[in-house]
Amino acid sequence: MPQFFRMTRESLTSDRQAQSLPAGRTAILTLLMALVPVLGPHVAHLPAWCSAFAALMFAWRGYITWREVKRPTPLPKTWLLMVLLVITLAATLYTHRTLFGRDAGVTFLTILVSLKLLETRTKRDIVVAISLSYFLILTNFFYSQSIAVAALMLVALVLITSALIAANRDADAMPFMRQTRLAGVVILQAFPMMLVLFVLFPRVPGPLWGLPADANAGVTGLSDNMSPGMITSLSLSDGIAFRVTFNGAEPRPADLYWRGPVLSAFDGRNWRIQLPDPKRPSRFEPGGATFDYSVTLEPSSRPWIFALEMPTKLPADAHLTPDLQPVVDKPITSRRRYDAQSAPQYKSVATETQEDLAPYLALPEGSNPRTRNLMAGWLFQGRGPAQIVDMALNYFRTEEFFYTLEPPLLDNNPIDQFLFISKRGFCEHYSSAFVVMMRSAGIPARVVTGYQGGEINPVDGVFTVRQSDAHAWAEVWLRGRGWTRVDPTAAVSPARISFGMHGALPQRFAPPLITRFTGAWSAAWLDRVRFDWEALSNRWNQLVLNYSPDRQRETLERLGMKTPDWRDMAIAMVTGVGLICLAVTGWMLRTVREHDPVERAWRAFCKRLARAGAPREPSEGPLDYARRAAGQLRTGTADTPGAIEAAAAAYAALRYGPKPDKVRVRQFTQLVRNFQI
């Protein structure tokens, strides 16, 4: 027992000694190189001072390491590093207002690695810096998990591992390329095991602890309110809102209204969600064809999902609000896939009482007087609600209204200003003005936001709906018909609905290169490349990024596991990893098992001499042994002693001489095989 403990203790103290070796030059330079791809993507969201600080520290350390070859160059004094640490921590606190959370954490880690490099003296120090760098790889995934980032991080992983190998070359350094190739081999050999672990490691739905407030910061998308200019800003984003695959037929482009937040409360400027109370839901009856589809929704941090008007089936945790907005129980914090069914040719059913409809008529006191006057005039002419809707749409069509992404700023009474003065606007202006007009005329109306259209990828048939497809339209309540969709934007710019937003906008609003090529810009091969790339990205999202507990269960069931629980997965995982480990062991030790032919021939030769009566002493060298055996053996021909010594001399030459070539090895094995005794 004490001996057993001593073994373990010895193992660990021995480590401590090894850790105090000086850190190798190659290891430091390799780590500096590895930190370029690790921190490169972070530059986009790190505070500028932090990127500059890290670059400066790396350059300093690189300079010291380079200069060290010629003359001893001391590392900066500890007090200086402490001062730098305090200053940068203060700057972090000042920039982020906290030291915790995602952004502040990444800034802090970057500072830590930069300063650690400047006090890296021993192997232990460099190993600490390497561990921090591995973690910095992980932090990149907080911001993006695209294919490009994944590829860059794979490069970083190999380079950091290469630095770790360099740190463990206790005797002599190895050329950078060979050391990096070895790191590549290690990662390549780890790949199959990683795959098994990835597929089979029982997934737990997160989060384990509260997500920091900034976990999904910067995610754009529709919100629970709408003010002039909000959707306009979304329209310039080429970010993806969701992707859709139709199982079977696809609806007409004009039916692609993806319903989102329904806004019915108006304060004169902003529209907000306001659920009617008492809650009498709007009703509809599905009619015509239904369409089944799966949606992969990007995280929005909002508790709602999108579905085609009108959804007839939704996932289990989703339901329709009384305003017919599909919502879910918890905010969407990670990419989510769900199946739904919709009937675009639905028929609304009018069951609402006057009381139920009151909230849809509310307008702030005294706001937008000119609009009210206009509507009062129309009412005075004795028009019915349906006629007033048509007149309003006609008004948009015949007056000089423009559909533009650069509407002028609107201040007080924005609806009046828009309708009578600027007459330039985007979908939110049209829908908002239209609903105010309707309410002024005593017609219940509400704003519906969501997305309209989408782009189909001919490569894999997937619809991509982007933030730039964000749209706002209106619903009016008509007696006998219930809630009816009216899209005032279509009156101004029919192309917006038929050809998508980019058919409707002047060329200079086409968002950045690659994401959109329209009209004369369009080149067939570029489109082709773009569609291929998007199809690949979509596969990547589906297979890798969206591997949730549900998807894991589906995948394993498809692989033949019946209702797998975590125990089955754990067993399969351990078995899989074990088998792969065995395979890699076999592959790696193959050189160990196949004895070198020279050695094998020599052993057979010695065995034969031993049988003839001259066994080899363990301490005897080949030449001494041959001399003794040649003198000792009395059997065989007159040539035998000479042959023994010749074989031994050849063996010694092959064994201890310069690296043998194949011809000489074959000569030797033949010589030994032909030896008779």
Add this chain to the structure above:
Amino acid sequence: MEATTASKLFRFSMIYNWIFQPRGPETGEIFLHQRRVFIFPTRYGFFFAFSLLGFLASSINYDLSLGFVLTFFLGAAGLVAMLHTFRNQLHLYLKPLKAEPVFAGSEASFDLLLENRKGYERAAIWLKTVDAETVTDIAPYQSVNVTLTAPAVKRGWLTLPRITVETRYPLGLLRSWSYWQPDLPCLVYPKPAPTGMRFPDAPEGSGEGAPTGPGAEDFAGLREHQVTDSPRHIAWKNAILAMETGMPLLVKHFHGAASSEVVLDYDTLPPAMDMEQRLSLLTRWVLDADALKFTYALKLQETVLGPAGGDPQRLSCLRALALFGVAP
């Protein structure tokens, strides 16, 4: 039920013996087969595993698919590193070469040969004893000589303490090691006494007309230099050493009586000296006599060596002195 501490210890020592199979000193070339190579995670290995738990928790919490990929890549790389570390040491050939005799009080050097008969490099192979350690790389199909030192405290045979052959390459997450005690004894001569002791008088009548020195008298030993001494009699061979070490300058001391040989006799030394002191003094005399190219005999009780001169005589005398009274 009544498992005493002693029986527990016994059981564990059985386990220990079964795992490590202590072998004692081994002659000749040693082949590190699988049963001799052990492997265990290092401190960093434990730390690495622990930090991967942190990686995993972050990946679950933030739902980072690529975080899982990274965590599993690193975990799998740890397993792969185990194979690399093991293979780095497996099937290494170890061979004791030589250990030149040394005087007590100095460092003994043990030359060992590490041979790599495989087509891949073995890097960062450590050899450690309680006293010394060394690290080396071995290129494919090459061998490397390494030297381990151990302090030679006592005369007699010095065996190298058990060597631990170990490596952590390539990732430092695991340490593989083997134990090896080569049967490579180093002969340790007694520590020579300080210079300046007089040679003993040669026994009378033993002379047989040996050639006489330039002083027409017979050399009888060395004593400290006095100002009246003739420069001809200064022991110049010792003078350089004396000047470097600050020891007194010696002069050759001649006897009028004819004595052709020096006999260095253990028993004639003053009774106040103990065995080690006598052996130490005799060692000094043997070295002096050899330095002056004398013919001398060494009497260690019943063992008599010589009279003779030159290297063979010196070496056999020193060996006899080293092993006097040492159980064979």
